[in-house]
Amino acid sequence: GQNIDQPTEMTATEGAIVQINCTYQTSGFNGLFWYQQHAGEAPTFLSYNVLDGLEEKGRFSSFLSRSKGYSYLLLKELQMKDSASYLCAVSITGGSYIPTFGRGTSLIVHP
């Protein structure tokens, strides 16, 4: 099976930078997804990392280290609308590549 660990809750200030970490233990790792989910809404795709390194997409960046079983999502210039749950999900090879989700990190952005 897979074990995915991320902090339950984080708080940050509008305009600041926040890093949400995700560690995982799995066999046959293929890639790692990050999704954003606002309360009462469906998850929306943010990023997918397969190779080591940092991928930047606007205010959001995602980093992966396969050897360390570690990823982080970096959010810059935080806005109030960034308050949401951030879900880390891992897909494995040899199967259906179906993502297994962590419990999510609830990010609260305050003025």
Added chain:
Amino acid sequence: GAGVSQTPSNKVTEKGKYVELRCDPISGHTALYWYRQSLGQGPEFLIYFQGTGAADDSGLPNDRFFAVRPEGSVSTLKIQRTERGDSAVYLCASSLQMGNEQFFGPGTRLTVL
């Protein structure tokens, strides 16, 4: 274009009843997934379809749960003899192919009294 749609948005039923939840994926998406999400948890995988066939149903909790996708598009998740523990948000997602980015629907909130 239209995203993934799910009906109903809310369903309240009594313990022991049968329910059907419907998912309309994005047109052309061959892969369809069902998840269940409880409060404060991430989505929990239930079943995955590639075309008309259930390619992986390892996440279905027991034989009260069943899903179909007869024409490779719309899918229905069926729950027999519902129990209070089945209460959750049932999410459907589709992707162009297996392993691609998933697009989620708004979910069906099921409440079993």
